Amino acid sequence: MSSQTRPKLLWLQSITCNGNTHSFLNHPDLFLILSHFELVHHPVLETAYTMEDLLQKKVSCDVLILEGSFQEEGFLKDGVEVSSLIQYYAGQAKHIITAGTCATFGGIFKQKDPAAISGFCFDLEERTMRYKTYASRLISLPGCPIHPKWLSYVLLMIANKRQIEIDTLHRPVELYGYTVHTGCTRNEYFEWKIDTKNFGLKEGCLFYEQGCQGPYTRGSCNKILWNDTSSKTRVGTPCFGCTEPNYPQESLFSTKTNMGIPAKMPLGIPRRAYLTLTGVVKSFKIKRFTERLLDYDK
Amino acid sequence: MKIAEKKALKRESIIQTALQLFSTNGFHKTTIPDIASKLKMSVGNLYNYFSSKDVLAQEIIKYTSEVLGEKIRVVNMTEGTAEEKIHQIVTIYFTMAKEKPEMIEYFLRVYLSNREVFSDGCEGMVCVSGFITEIMIFFDDAVSSGELRNQDFFSAFGLFMGYLGGMVFLKGEGVLPKEIEKYIDDISLNIYNALKV
Amino acid sequence: MKKLQIKQLIEKIEGEAELDFTFSEGKIEDVKINFGFYRGIEEILQGKDPRDALVITPRVCGICNHAHLIAAVRAIENGYENSGVKVELSSKAKDIREFTLACELIQNHVKWLYMTMLPQLEKYVNQESEENYAIKATYLSSIITKALSIFAGQWPHSSYAVPGGVTCDPTHLDVMQAQSLVKESITFFEQVMTGVSLDVYLSIDSVSSLHEIEGDFGKLLYLLGSNEMAEIGQSHDRFIVFGDSLLSRSGKSIVTTISNVESKYVEEALQEGTLAKAVTYKQKLYEVGPLARGMVAKTPIVKNLHKRYKDSLFTRIFARVHEVALLLNHSQRLLETLVLDEPSCVLDANIPLFEFEGTGVVEAARGSLIHRTTVSDGKISQYEIITPTQWNLSHGNQEEQGIAIEAMVGAASIEEATFIFRAFDVCSVCTTQ
Numbered sequence: 001m002s003s004q005t006r007p008k009l010l011w012l013q014s015i016t017c018n019g020n021t022h023s024f025l026n027h028p029d030l031f032l033i034l035s036h037f038e039l040v041h042h043p044v045l046e047t048a049y050t051m052e053d054l055l056q057k058k059v060s061c062d063v064l065i066l067e068g069s070f071q072e073e074g075f076l077k078d079g080v081e082v083s084s085l086i087q088y089y090a091g092q093a094k095h096i097i098t099a100g101t102c103a104t105f106g107g108i109f110k111q112k113d114p115a116a117i118s119g120f121c122f123d124l125e126e127r128t129m130r131y132k133t134y135a136s137r138l139i140s141l142p143g144c145p146i147h148p149k150w151l152s153y154v155l156l157m158i159a160n161k162r163q164i165e166i167d168t169l170h171r172p173v174e175l176y177g178y179t180v181h182t183g184c185t186r187n188e189y190f191e192w193k194i195d196t197k198n199f200g201l202k203e204g205c206l207f208y209e210q211g212c213q214g215p216y217t218r219g220s221c222n223k224i225l226w227n228d229t230s231s232k233t234r235v236g237t238p239c240f241g242c243t244e245p246n247y248p249q250e251s252l253f254s255t256k257t258n259m260g261i262p263a264k265m266p267l268g269i270p271r272r273a274y275l276t277l278t279g280v281v282k283s284f285k286i287k288r289f290t291e292r293l294l295d296y297d298k
Numbered sequence: 299m300k301i302a303e304k305k306a307l308k309r310e311s312i313i314q315t316a317l318q319l320f321s322t323n324g325f326h327k328t329t330i331p332d333i334a335s336k337l338k339m340s341v342g343n344l345y346n347y348f349s350s351k352d353v354l355a356q357e358i359i360k361y362t363s364e365v366l367g368e369k370i371r372v373v374n375m376t377e378g379t380a381e382e383k384i385h386q387i388v389t390i391y392f393t394m395a396k397e398k399p400e401m402i403e404y405f406l407r408v409y410l411s412n413r414e415v416f417s418d419g420c421e422g423m424v425c426v427s428g429f430i431t432e433i434m435i436f437f438d439d440a441v442s443s444g445e446l447r448n449q450d451f452f453s454a455f456g457l458f459m460g461y462l463g464g465m466v467f468l469k470g471e472g473v474l475p476k477e478i479e480k481y482i483d484d485i486s487l488n489i490y491n492a493l494k495v
Numbered sequence: 496m497k498k499l500q501i502k503q504l505i506e507k508i509e510g511e512a513e514l515d516f517t518f519s520e521g522k523i524e525d526v527k528i529n530f531g532f533y534r535g536i537e538e539i540l541q542g543k544d545p546r547d548a549l550v551i552t553p554r555v556c557g558i559c560n561h562a563h564l565i566a567a568v569r570a571i572e573n574g575y576e577n578s579g580v581k582v583e584l585s586s587k588a589k590d591i592r593e594f595t596l597a598c599e600l601i602q603n604h605v606k607w608l609y610m611t612m613l614p615q616l617e618k619y620v621n622q623e624s625e626e627n628y629a630i631k632a633t634y635l636s637s638i639i640t641k642a643l644s645i646f647a648g649q650w651p652h653s654s655y656a657v658p659g660g661v662t663c664d665p666t667h668l669d670v671m672q673a674q675s676l677v678k679e680s681i682t683f684f685e686q687v688m689t690g691v692s693l694d695v696y697l698s699i700d701s702v703s704s705l706h707e708i709e710g711d712f713g714k715l716l717y718l719l720g721s722n723e724m725a726e727i728g729q730s731h732d733r734f735i736v737f738g739d740s741l742l743s744r745s746g747k748s749i750v751t752t753i754s755n756v757e758s759k760y761v762e763e764a765l766q767e768g769t770l771a772k773a774v775t776y777k778q779k780l781y782e783v784g785p786l787a788r789g790m791v792a793k794t795p796i797v798k799n800l801h802k803r804y805k806d807s808l809f810t811r812i813f814a815r816v817h818e819v820a821l822l823l824n825h826s827q828r829l830l831e832t833l834v835l836d837e838p839s840c841v842l843d844a845n846i847p848l849f850e851f852e853g854t855g856v857v858e859a860a861r862g863s864l865i866h867r868t869t870v871s872d873g874k875i876s877q878y879e880i881i882t883p884t885q886w887n888l889s890h891g892n893q894e895e896q897g898i899a900i901e902a903m904v905g906a907a908s909i910e911e912a913t914f915i916f917r918a919f920d921v922c923s924v925c926t927t928q
Contacts, residue, residue, distance in 0.1 A: 015534060017924055018509050018557030019651045025606075026637040026650070031630050044507050044606075045629050046614055051506035075532055077511055078504045108554050112535035144554065145651055199662045200588075200839025210844060226649030227641045229672075235648035236662035236839075237655045240550050248551065251544040253657070254845070258441030260451035261434055271438070275431045283422020294666065 007158070009037035010061035010089055012054075014082050015075055015109045015117065016068030018043060019145035020100040026227060027148035036159035037063065055080045057088055063158060064093035065151075069102040069109040070120045070128075086120065090134055095158050096120075097139045099151060104142040104169075105245040122169065125245040140170040142219075144242035149224050150175050169245070171218065179267050180214035180239045183222030184231075190215070193281050194289045199236060202293045206238045208262065211253045213241035215266035309347050312337060313361050316354055321403035325355065325412050352415050359409050359416065359425045362401045366394065367428035374435050380445035380494075383436060385486040388462065392478045395466045402466050433458070446493045457492055461485065498524070503909055505916065507611070509558055510923025514916065516909060523906045528888050528899065528916075536928040540878040545571055545851075545870045548878065549654045552866065555880065555928045558606070560651045561599040561643070562859030563880075565592060566866040568656040574853025574868060575658060580846060585837040588660035591646050593741055594673075594829045596857070597822040598643035599650070601680065602636040603860035604785075604819050607920045608688075612812060613715055619914050620722045631711070635683050642676035642826075645669050659842025665835065674830045681823050688712050688819070696820050700795035702803050712816050719809050728808030728915040730902040731895065734787035735776055735886070737761075737863035738856040741825040742818060743792035745856075747781065753791055758854055758865055763881060766890050773889030773897070774881050782806065782898045783862025783886040784920070785815040794821075808902070808918050815920065849873040859883055861920050882925040 011021070021043045027033065040059045041047045049059045055078055066086060075082045090096050098120050101107035105119040118124075121131045121138055131138075141150050153175060157164050165173045181190070189196070189205035196204025206212035214222075217239050221231045232239055240252045256263040265274050315336050319328045330351055334344045348354040373386045395402045409416065416425065423430050437454055440446040446454070465485065469478050499518040504511055515527035536555050540548055548567040553560035572582045584592075609632035617623045640650040646663045647653035655662045681693050689696050690709025699707060708716060719725060734748040737758050746753045756776065763772045781787070786806060789797030796817060800810045848870075855866045862883030869877040891897035896904065899919050906912040 013510070015532065016557075017534075017554045017560070019554065019560065020557070022557040022651050025633050026640055027633075028637060030633050031627070044509075044610055046610075051504060051511060077531065078513060108536075108539065108551060109534050111539045145557070198840055198844050199657045200660050200664055202664045221649075227637070227644035229641050229644045230648050232648040232653070232655075235644075235646060235653075235655050236664060237648050237653070240654070242652075248547070251547065252550050252654075253544070253546045258448060259434070259437040259446075259454050260449075261438045263438075263442065271435060272431060275434045276427055279423045279427035279430045279434070283424045 006036060006038045007062035007094070008040050008060055009034070009063045009065070009155075010040050010054075010059065010093075011042045011065045011067065012082075012086060012089060013043050014066065014068030014070055014086060014103065016100070016102055018067075020067045020103075020143075020151075023145040024099075024148045024151050027152055028228065029152065030148075033152045033155055036155070043067070051077070055085065057085075059089075061089050061093050063095045063097070063155070064089050065097045065099050066090075066103040066120055067099050069106055069117045071113075071117050074116070087130070090120070090137075094137060095139065096134055096137050097141055097151070097154055099141050099146050101142040101144045101242060101244075101247050104140045105247070107144060108248055111248075122245065125169070135170070138170045139164060139166065139172065141175075142169075142171065142243040142245075142247075144240075144247060147219075147221065147224060147226065150220075175220050175224075176218040176243065178218070178220045178223055180217045180219045180221045180231075180233070180243075181266065182220070184214055184233045185222075186233060189289065191281070192284075192286055192289055193278055194286075196236070201236065203289070206233060206236070207255065208257075209255055210238045211240075211251065211255050212238035213244070213249075213264075214239035216264055217241040217244055218267070219243040305347075310361075312344060312347055312354070313358050317358050317362070317404050318400045320355070320358070320408050321400040325408045325415065330354075353419075355408065355412070355415050356420045356425055358404060359420060360428070362404060363426040363430075364428040365401065366390070367430075367432045369394075370429070370432040370436065374432055374439065380436075380440035380443065381486075381490045383440070384458075384490050384493075385482065387436065388482050388486045388489070389479075391462045392465070392482055395469060396478055399470070403470060406463060406467060406470070440493075444495060447495045454493055458489055461489060501909060503913065505913055505921075508917065508921040508923050509556065509925070512921065512923055512926075514909075514913065516912065521907060523904055523912050525896070526900045526903050526912065527890065528897070530923055530927045533927050534924075537878045537880055540875050543875050544873070545574070545868060545875055546658070548866070548868060548875065549657065552878075552880065553652045553654065555882070556922060556925045557651050558603055558922065559599065559859045559861065559864075559925065561596060561647070561653060562857050562864050563866070564654060564656050565596055566855040566857040566859075566864045566880075567868075568658060569855030569857060570853045570866040570868045571658045571855070572853065573855055574851035574870060575842075575846060575848060577853055578848050578851045580842075580848065582659060583841060584660055585839070585841060587834050587837040588839055588841070590829050590833050591661050591663065591665070591839075592656055594826055594833075595643045595647045595653075595655075597741065597826045597829070598639045600860045601639045601819055601822050601826075602643075602650075603920070604815050604822075605635045605639075605688075606632045607860075608632070608712070608715070608816055608819075611917050611920070613711060615914055615917055616715060616718050619910050620718055622718065628711075631683075631687060635680060638676050638683070639680050642673045642680075645673045645676075657840060657844075658846065660838065660840030662840070664839045665833075667835065670830055670833055670835070674827070677823065677826050677830065681827070684819060684823055686710070688816075693820060693824060697824060700799065702796075702799050715812070715816075716809075719812070725804050725809040726807050727906065727911065728811065728902040728918060729805045730782060730898045731780060732806045733779065733781045734790045734806075735781035735783055735863065736787050736791045736858065737783075737865060738858040740788075740858040741829075742785075742821060742858060743788040746791045747776070748787070748790040753793070758856055761865060761881060763879070763885075772881075772885055773891075774885045775889075775892065778892070780889065780891060780895060780898055781886060783883045784811075784860075785818045785862075786811045787862060788858060789814040789817065806902075808915050811918050861922060861925070862886060880928050882922070882928065884919075884922050884926040887919045888921065888926060 041049050098104040110117045195208035316333050334341045369390045441448050501516045503514045513529040517525040552563040552567045609628040643650045647655040688710045689712050760777045766773045797814050852869045865881040867879040887898045889897040903912040
């Protein structure tokens with residue numbers, strides 16, 4: 001395919017840590033995916049155009065990837081308001097991908113100045129005034145950072161001119177229809193309400209004490225593994241709900257409970273149903289769950 | 299009336315009769331023929347409903363837990379304050395102790411004193427989950443609304459239900475000088491004060 | 496004499512910086528380095544649970560996030576210890592942390608070599624090749640971060656280090672997978688980066704045997720040498736290392752003397768015209784990073800290069816790439832000797848400590864990274880992050896110019912100066928958190 005017919009891809013950064021950029025660089029098929037596009041500018045990869053060309057609006061784009069939180073005024077690159085740059089390129093793009101929770105909902109950097117900083121088309125879960133203008137072309141890919149394969153899915157769907165099914169927050173259903181809990185290797189402990197005794201153990205579920213938000217966080221981290229290898233919960237780290245509009249919440253390493261009852265229920269589960277099951281399940285002592293999986297000391 | 303409905307009614311009348319006999323005469327002294335004769339039905343037919351005395355005993359505890367749970371559920375659905383809800387729950391409990399003493403008596407004198415009967419099939423809170431679930435929901439709501447102090451479930455549950463159970467026990471022993479409903483206001487306030495933020 | 500001012504936007508340095516050059520008589524006399532935007536991570540942390548820093552601070556930087564995690568966890572552990580809680584990590588937890596950190600450094604250095612140094616140098620000396628260097632960089636970095644994520648769950652932005660240890664509890668199978676990924680990385684180092692076996696490479700200790708290095712690193716060294724770039728980019732020749740690590744102990748190096756350091760003498764100051772804060776140690780400027788580590792550790796080849804070329808661009812670049820070899824070698828050893836039948840985490844998940852102050856230091860890819868946490872009433876009341884780039888890129892003080900500025904002074908062109916600048920492996924996002 002000649003560069004004339006390939007869609008022009010622009011990766012534009014706003015208020016960010018570059019985590020999404022580096023996450024995507026880990027994709028094992030990075031250059032194969034990029035070969036479907038003409039990369040006009042990118043934060044770290046060599047490109048035909050420079051940042052100055054970008055700032056002078058000499059570049060055009062068909063697919064815009066946005067990384068970082070949005071601020072209408074006060075975030076400049078070389079004297080140019082980045083917000084105006086984003087809106088200029090978003091205006092001409094056929095597809096706008098907000099890569100990461102910052103660009104999608106506001107994310108961590110929103111907390112610096114909640115009134116002024118938000119996502120591009122969403123402010124937490126609320127639609128921003130820009131939403132209407134860009135909604136028809138918008139794909140949300142929240143995650144702190146994004147999973148490389150989530151982005152490649154969207155890019156390849158676009159390259160293959162396929163329709164991407166999205167939910168009300170514009171997240172691809174194929175990626176965010178699952179919860180992080182789906183595929184967690186500790187699921188058996190969740191089913192039987194066995195909490196882990198501490199960090200650093202193979203056994204036990206992190207939902208009851210350690211703050212794991214997996215059961216109510218949308219994302220396929222335990223289905224499409226990180227670095228083709230693992231996930232937070234698989235190495236005993238709680239899910240921090242990094243794909244959710246209200247990320248980051250407070251006290252990420254402990255579960256908020258009311259009289260020992262998790263304050264937040266697994267996604268879509270009525271509290272009464274959850275507590276009924278809990279009461280029943282907790283009444284049984286399953287010997288296997290009181291033992292270690294592997295005991296090297298034996 | 300359909301056959302299924304008739305059977306359900308019959309099942310409930312067996313439970314209620316057995317409940318009464320178990321609580322007044324004791325679990326071990328009451329036999330299946332006793333229950334059957336009181337119901338004017340054959341022993342064989344009774345076994346069609348419950349395969350053993352132990353199974354019947356377990357069904358009764360589930361039944362009472364659900365009756366009590368259903369009433370507290372109504373309270374949980376209201377918009378009242380935690381203090382009001384405590385008052386309502388205490389009222390439900392004491393009213394039941396007065397109007398259907400056999401239910402509470404059954405819980406205290408049969409369920410808690412004959413654990414071996416319940417060890418297989420009614421482990422832990424399995425058979426009382428109808429009631430426990432509603433108490434959990436009450437606590438959860440009251441803590442999220444900032445009315446009750448957050449703490450371990452059992453430290454709060456023990457205080458609440460242990461207190462009520464103790465009063466009904468005293469009533470059963472005939473040592474309470476006043477009618478039990480006269481204690482509702484004070485006891486509700488005591489519980490609220492102990493659990494509030 | 497007329498002075499000439501030229502502004503230049505430098506991009507693809509984990510963000511951007513604006514360099515404001517002052518030329519006098521055809522040479523650079525002064526440079527102002529301006530970083531645009533303050534994101535306020537330190538402020539965002541205020542009022543949060545102390546452990547939330549383990550999730551929030553990695554988001555300072557997409558490329559050295561893991562170092563931020565380790566600094567953050569060490570700050571909390573140090574705070575616990577200052578309040579009388581003994582924190583004695585198991586050797587298993589210590590080694591796993593060292594391993595994952597080493598992986599991140601390798602990832603960083605290789606990306607910098609292939610995505611910054613080689614293409615920029617080729618451009619500068621007008622010998623551009625058709626090579627896709629980025630594909631090499633991402634090949635290696637995705638392999639080595641895969642090894643990292645076996646233990647840490649993911650890269651970037653893991654939070655698997657918690658007070659008292661790590662959250663993972665690996666099996667022998669996990670270790671074997673990591674070993675094979677490290678082996679694959681070593682093969683890349685040998686066949687693509689240097690053209691010699693790791694053992695042979697590590698035995699190189701004199702300047703005269705540098706010619707043994709082939710591959711892409713060899714090409715870089717050749718281009719530097721043949722374009723008379725070996726001696727440019729010298730700075731104040733003072734080095735500091737705060738974190739004890741596999742690469743070096745802590746200490747400072749001035750001329751040939753190595754002495755001890757204490758992080759309490761580190762001071763941060765606001766600078767005019769930029770949102771980056773400057774840091775000094777007892778009011779003096781120091782260079783941090785791989786060259787500093789090589790000097791303090793007295794790594795033979797680094798010392799010998801320094802003897803010949805001082806703290807030049809050449810020595811600086813060499814020291815960074817050299818760390819890849821050292822780290823691959825260390826990583827291999829760490830995995831070989833990793834003991835699995837020890838606890839992963841020695842502290843309870845909830846330590847009832849509501850008032851403490853702690854400092855955490857780590858040797859990140861670009862040098863010493865320091866986190867300071869102050870906790871009162873169970874919440875973070877103050878959080879301070881001092882990044883390596885703040886040391887190297889400060890404006891300087893009344894007595895002298897900043898480290899990178901001094902290195903650029905005397906350069907005859909903006910192209911030369913910016914190459915010297917990029918050799919410091921500049922990270923914009925870390926500089927203005």
